[in-house]
Structure formats: structure tokens, C-alpha cells
Amino acid sequence: MAHDEEHDVRYAVGLDLGDGESSLCWLDTTGQDPARVYVRGTEGTAVVTALGRVPLTPADPADPADPADPADQSDTGTDLVHRVVIGEDAVLARNCVHFSVNFKNRHQPTDLQAVQFAQVFLAEFFARHPEVQEDCVVHVGHPAGWDRRSVKTYLRQLRALDVPVRLVAESQSALVHVRDRRAERPGGGLDRVLVVDVGSSTTDFTAVEDLVPRNLPVGAELGCREIDAALARIVRADFKGVDSEDARRFAESLARDGGDHMLMLVCRRAKEAQFTGKDLRLQELRSGCAPEFLPLASLSVERLRSVDIPERVVRAPGGWADRFAEMLTEVRALLGATVPELVVLTGGGSRMPVVRELCAAAFSEATVENAAEPSLSVTRGLASIGRHSVNVARFRRDIQALKDRPEFEETIRAGLVEAFDQAKSSLLSRLLARADRLNADDEGDLDALIRELTGLDEVLAELRVTLEDALIPLVLDICRSYGIRDDQFTLDITLPEIIGTAITRRIRALWRVLRNSQGALDVVTRVPQVGLMRLRSALRAGATPAQMAALVAGMAVIVALPKGAELGARQLIKTTLGNAALDPAEVERLVTDLAERISAQMDDRAREVERFLR
Structure with missing residues (x-):
């Protein structure tokens, strides 16, 4: 399957390749x-991360193993074909010739067991759900504490899965799951959160402040596997140097290929039994495993039943709990003044009471919560990240398409034309009312004068309101289709300065005609007043009857002329402004520019969602 665009993908698969247990989920x-x-x-939802090889049949030259099937492997130098099996199929395979667990480490080019496990696991899943394989992206978790080189190596190896693969920090995927779970809870925001993901190989920490997650560079070397290893050392010590039939049988079983891995698995089951109180199905393990491992399983179980794992191992001086407490002190120092309001515990190891106890002591100001089904938090979060990623891509596609819709562009175009008409109307009324300071020549003063006379600030404010009223509903329609509430998405339409500049520039081009016309209007409307002032002055000065007659005759001519001049000036101003229009090419540029700016702002909102997905 290949997709040119992320938003084309129908299914998101989350694959949590755990060091102890693995799980897989998917969604539409x-x-x-x-x-x-x-x-x-x-086996249920939690699949033990175990690999085994069991012989099939003698190789038939006419029917060789399918090289494309990761489950079929031919041993060099033999004529036997082996099938790779995983989970309890590996644990309970009586004819198993190789067995291994706990193979999730910082990845090197030769560490391929996790990839092989994933191949078999996915092949089995896709066989049951072929529609998912045809149209999916698989999101796989990695420890947050891994360095970039390890992550890149892991991704390069996982590309052998023959489906699109994305890598996500495990604690970050758990965070997304927790966010999804709390999304509908009133007041359940995630302003300052610390996610502690306690796994088998690592303990991951992700701090979230103002919706921005940050993976902390600690915990890559501390996982619950260390408890299993401590228990294995206790069992080994119980048989070491003992001269008995049980000790001999235990040593022989442990020395077989995969014996040390089987011991680690038994120790893990014993640890889980004491912390969860659930049946470990050890009887099934003893009866179902390969005969070579039966003494190891039976004798180990007898010893482990008498060990108080929480006190003797986990809380022992210098043991796992002490190391975890030291790590929490380091995390607190890394966070500095950012004190979490909420600490969320995920991962199978978070079920140990000591984890909650130590987190509550280290972050006494915070509420400490255990995630529901902690062993599945990462898996669910990985699938959820897949859905969010696809929806963000779709959201961006729809937002980009919005600015090209005819009604979107037409709304902006009509708003610009209306704004220019309003500016002209304001300028016309002020010019006809004899505006002042018409002799401005300096370009800066002239632009300021035009801005004042056109009422440009008010015009642009009205344009902004008009565009918001018309465009925001179109945006919110898209948001609602992706489940984004209206109050979670705000759009502040900021008009580019070029709009005011374009209107000012167009008025400035007409300014000489307008100024001359308004100047003429100002003069002719002042002439009658000047004539009356002269008559009054003549009377006060005692002018002769002849002088008065001449003055009155002259006034008759003067008063008669300005009326035509006034009408002409007024008409020229009206005509000049009435014919004025923004350049069509400039309007198109403004429409495109404003549409791009609005689109960019909506794209910023999409990035707010993506901050959970990095």
C-alpha cells in the first residue's frame, strides 16, 4: 500500500512492542x-514478547519455504525448515528448538528480534483483517530515553514490515490516550502534566506544559526487567553449589538454548502474580513448555513462591525502588519551577503500589492517577496518534481548499470593494463640508490626512467585522466536522496593512484634482461673505452715493458668478470620487493575500493539535 497523502489513510494501527508484553489495536x-x-x-490482549523456533517438516525441494514469509526460516547446513512463533505459542511449544524474551534494547544493526516478532505479530493480525493491511499506517512506540541514533536504527529495521511505519515515544503515546480519556471531563485540562510510563525495559517521562509535550532524557536504563533479573539471581543462588538431583536438573535445563530466557519469563510471571493477585497459569506453563525446560519452570516456581518480592527485591536497599526514587529526584530537577498538577502512571509496572507511593512523595503538590488498563495505554495512544495525524492532515487539506472556494474569495472581494466605497463616501462628505489642511504636500503628511479624511481606521474595523461574520462560520463548519467545539477554535482576522495602503494610494492619485476642486469650492462659497463685509465697511466709512452704486453693481456680478463655480466644483469632486475604483489586479492580489493570511492562521490552529503528535 502506498499513499501520497497522510489524509488518505483509512486505518491507524498501534503496535506496542514491549520488552515484557506486547499489544496491538486499530481504529478507523x-x-x-x-x-x-x-x-x-x-492469550488475551497482552501478548508475551517471546520468540521461538519450531521445526516444521523436512525441506521439500519442490515446495521450499516462502522467503517472503518471516515465519519460515531455513537453518544453514540443515534440511529442516523452522517456523518462528511468538507469545504463548513460543512459551508452550513442546518442540521448540530456540526460545528468547527480553530482547528490546537500544537498537544496533544486528538487533533484529523485535522486528522479527513484529513481522509475525502483524502478519497474523493482517491475515484476520486484510482490509486494514490494504489501507493503514502502523505507529510503533519507542522508549522516550532512546537517543536519535537508536530511534533511526529501529525505524530503518521496522521498514522491513512492508507497511508504512511511524515511530512515537511511548510515554507520549500514553499521554495522548490519557488526554482522550479526560477530554470530556469538566476541568480536565492538561496544563502541567507528568506522564510516567513504567515498562519492562525502560521508564519513560513526558512533561506537558501549555499543551507542549517534552520527553525527558532519563529512565532509559531502568525498567521492571531489573526485578525479574534480581529474582533470577535469587533462584540461581538457591541452586548454586548444591549437590542434589534438583540442582543438577535445574542446571541442565538452564544451560539449554533459551534456558536463561525461560527463567526470566518465569520470574516475570511470579512478580506479576504478587502485584496483581491474578493466576499466573504456571501450571499451564509447566505442562505446556518444552520438556527440556520443565525442570527449570517447576523448580523455579517452587522457590519463587516463598520470596516476598515487594519487600525483599523491590524495596531492598539499593534495589529498584531506590533507583526509581533517585530518578524522580532527577526528573524534579529537570522540571525546575514547572511543578506538575497531575501525574499519570501508565505501563504494566505502574501497578506496583510503590510506584504511586514514590511519585506522590516526589510531587506532593500533584494529583497522582493510575491510567485505566495501564498496559494498554501506549497501544491505544499509538492508534489515537494515528487518527489525530490523519485528521490533522485532512483538516489542513480542507482549510487549504477553503480559501479557494468561490464564496470565500467573493466574500473578501466584496468586502474590499465596500471598504473602498465607504472611504470614498467619508472623503466626499468631508471635502464638500470644506475640510481643512488641503495644502499638504509632504507624502507622509498627505497619507495621514487621507487616512483621517477617509475615516480609514473605522472603515478597516468594519471590514474586519464583516469578514469575521461571513468567514468564521465557514471555518467552524470544518472544525465541527472534526469534532472541534466552537469555543476551542477562535479565528482573529488580522487585516494586512497593504489594504489600507492600497486605498490610500488610490486616493493619493486623485488628490491634486480633489484638492483643486475643493479649493475652488472653498473660494466661491466665501465670495458673498467677502462682498457683504465690503458693503458694511463702505457704509461705515461714509462712501458717496456714486461709490455705493458702483460697489452694489459689482457685487451683483460677483454674487451671480460663484453659484455656477460652486456647482462645478462640487460636481467635479463627486465625479472624481464616483469614478474612482481599486485596480482590479490589485483587488485580486489583496484577495489572495488576505485568504492566505487567514489560511495560515487556521494552519496555526492545526499545529496546536500536532504538538501532541511530535
């Missing part, structure tokens, strides 16, 4: 339904 990116968790037979 076009809906809002929760992720479906893949259930693997009787």
Missing part, C-alpha cells in the same frame, strides 16, 4: 469509535 480514522484491541486466542 474516519470515525470517533474507540480503538479495538487485538485479542490473540486465549
Whole structure:
């Protein structure tokens, strides 16, 4: 499957390749339904991260193993074909010739077991859901504490899965799941949050402030696997140097290929039993595993039942709890003045009471919450990130398409024309009312005068309101289609300065005609007043009857002439402004510019969503 655009993808798959257990879920990116968790037979949703190789049949030259099938492997120098099996199929394979667990480490070019596990796991899932394989992106988690080189190596190896793959920090994916779970809770914001993801190989920390997540560079070397390793050392020590049949059988079983891995698995099951109180199904393990491992499983279980794991191992001086507490002190120092309001515990290891206890002590100001189904938080979050990524891509596509819709551009175009008409109307009324300071020549003074006489600031304010009233509903229609509430998306239409500049520039081009016409209007409307002043002056000065007659005759001519001149000046001003229009090419440029600016602002909103997805 290949997609040119992320928004074309129909399904998002979340794959949590855990060091102890793995899980997979998927969802339809076009809906809002929760992720479906893949259930693997009787194993349930949590699949033990184990690999085994079991022989099939002697190789038939006419029917060789399919090289494209990652489950078929031919041993060099033999004629046997082996199938790779995973999960309990590996644990309970009685004819298993190789067995391994706990293979999730900082990735080097030769560390391919996790990838092989993923290949088999996905192949099995896709066989049951071929429609998903045809149209999906798989999001895989990685420890937040891994360096870039390890992440790049891991991604390069996972590309062998033959489906599009994205890598996401595990604690960050857990954060997205927690955010989704809290989204409908009143007051359930995520202003300052610390997500603590306690896994088998690592403990990840993600701090969130003002919706921006930050993966902290600690925890990559501390996981619950260390507890399993401590238990394995206790079991080994119990048999070391002991001269007995049980000790001999245990040593022989442990020395077999995969023996140390089987011991780690038994120790992990014993640890989980004491922290969860659930049946470990150890009887099934003893009866189902390869005969070579039976002494190891049986004898280890007997020893581990008598070990108080929480006190003797986890809380032992210098043990896992002490190291976890030291790490929390380091995290607190990294956060500085940013004190979390909420600490969310995820991952299978978060079920240990000591984790909550130490987090509450380290962050006494915060509320500490255990995620529901903590072992599935990462998986669900990975699928949710897939949906969010696709929806962000679709949202951006729709936003980009919005600015090209005819009604969007026509609204902006009509608003610009109306704004120019309002500016002309204001200027006309003020010119006809004999505006002052018409002798401005300096370009800066002239622009300021035009801005004042046109009432440009008020005109642009009205234009902004007009555009917001017309365009924001179009934007909100798109937002609602993606489940974004109206109060979660605000659009502040900021008009580019070029709009005012364009209107001013067009008026300035007419200014000489307008100024001359208004100047003439000013003169002719003042002439009658001047004549009356002269008559009054003549009377006060005692002018002769002849002088008065001449003055009156002259006034008759003067008073008669300005009326035509006034009408001509007024008409010229009206005609000049009436014919004035913005240049069509300039209008198109303004429409494009404003549409791009609005689109960019909406794109910023999309990036707010993406901040959870980086």
C-alpha cells in the first residue's frame, strides 16, 4: 500500500512492542469509535514478547519455504525448515528448538528480534483483517530515553514490515490516550502534566506544559526487567553449589538454548502474580513448555513462591525502588519551577503500589492517577496518534481548499470593494463640508490626512467585522466536522496593512484634482461673505452715493458668478470620487493575500493539535 497523502489513510494501527508484553489495536480514522484491541486466542490482549523456533517438516525441494514469509526460516547446513512463533505459542511449544524474551534494547544493526516478532505479530493480525493491511499506517512506540541514533536504527529495521511505519515515544503515546480519556471531563485540562510510563525495559517521562509535550532524557536504563533479573539471581543462588538431583536438573535445563530466557519469563510471571493477585497459569506453563525446560519452570516456581518480592527485591536497599526514587529526584530537577498538577502512571509496572507511593512523595503538590488498563495505554495512544495525524492532515487539506472556494474569495472581494466605497463616501462628505489642511504636500503628511479624511481606521474595523461574520462560520463548519467545539477554535482576522495602503494610494492619485476642486469650492462659497463685509465697511466709512452704486453693481456680478463655480466644483469632486475604483489586479492580489493570511492562521490552529503528535 502506498499513499501520497497522510489524509488518505483509512486505518491507524498501534503496535506496542514491549520488552515484557506486547499489544496491538486499530481504529478507523474516519470515525470517533474507540480503538479495538487485538485479542490473540486465549492469550488475551497482552501478548508475551517471546520468540521461538519450531521445526516444521523436512525441506521439500519442490515446495521450499516462502522467503517472503518471516515465519519460515531455513537453518544453514540443515534440511529442516523452522517456523518462528511468538507469545504463548513460543512459551508452550513442546518442540521448540530456540526460545528468547527480553530482547528490546537500544537498537544496533544486528538487533533484529523485535522486528522479527513484529513481522509475525502483524502478519497474523493482517491475515484476520486484510482490509486494514490494504489501507493503514502502523505507529510503533519507542522508549522516550532512546537517543536519535537508536530511534533511526529501529525505524530503518521496522521498514522491513512492508507497511508504512511511524515511530512515537511511548510515554507520549500514553499521554495522548490519557488526554482522550479526560477530554470530556469538566476541568480536565492538561496544563502541567507528568506522564510516567513504567515498562519492562525502560521508564519513560513526558512533561506537558501549555499543551507542549517534552520527553525527558532519563529512565532509559531502568525498567521492571531489573526485578525479574534480581529474582533470577535469587533462584540461581538457591541452586548454586548444591549437590542434589534438583540442582543438577535445574542446571541442565538452564544451560539449554533459551534456558536463561525461560527463567526470566518465569520470574516475570511470579512478580506479576504478587502485584496483581491474578493466576499466573504456571501450571499451564509447566505442562505446556518444552520438556527440556520443565525442570527449570517447576523448580523455579517452587522457590519463587516463598520470596516476598515487594519487600525483599523491590524495596531492598539499593534495589529498584531506590533507583526509581533517585530518578524522580532527577526528573524534579529537570522540571525546575514547572511543578506538575497531575501525574499519570501508565505501563504494566505502574501497578506496583510503590510506584504511586514514590511519585506522590516526589510531587506532593500533584494529583497522582493510575491510567485505566495501564498496559494498554501506549497501544491505544499509538492508534489515537494515528487518527489525530490523519485528521490533522485532512483538516489542513480542507482549510487549504477553503480559501479557494468561490464564496470565500467573493466574500473578501466584496468586502474590499465596500471598504473602498465607504472611504470614498467619508472623503466626499468631508471635502464638500470644506475640510481643512488641503495644502499638504509632504507624502507622509498627505497619507495621514487621507487616512483621517477617509475615516480609514473605522472603515478597516468594519471590514474586519464583516469578514469575521461571513468567514468564521465557514471555518467552524470544518472544525465541527472534526469534532472541534466552537469555543476551542477562535479565528482573529488580522487585516494586512497593504489594504489600507492600497486605498490610500488610490486616493493619493486623485488628490491634486480633489484638492483643486475643493479649493475652488472653498473660494466661491466665501465670495458673498467677502462682498457683504465690503458693503458694511463702505457704509461705515461714509462712501458717496456714486461709490455705493458702483460697489452694489459689482457685487451683483460677483454674487451671480460663484453659484455656477460652486456647482462645478462640487460636481467635479463627486465625479472624481464616483469614478474612482481599486485596480482590479490589485483587488485580486489583496484577495489572495488576505485568504492566505487567514489560511495560515487556521494552519496555526492545526499545529496546536500536532504538538501532541511530535
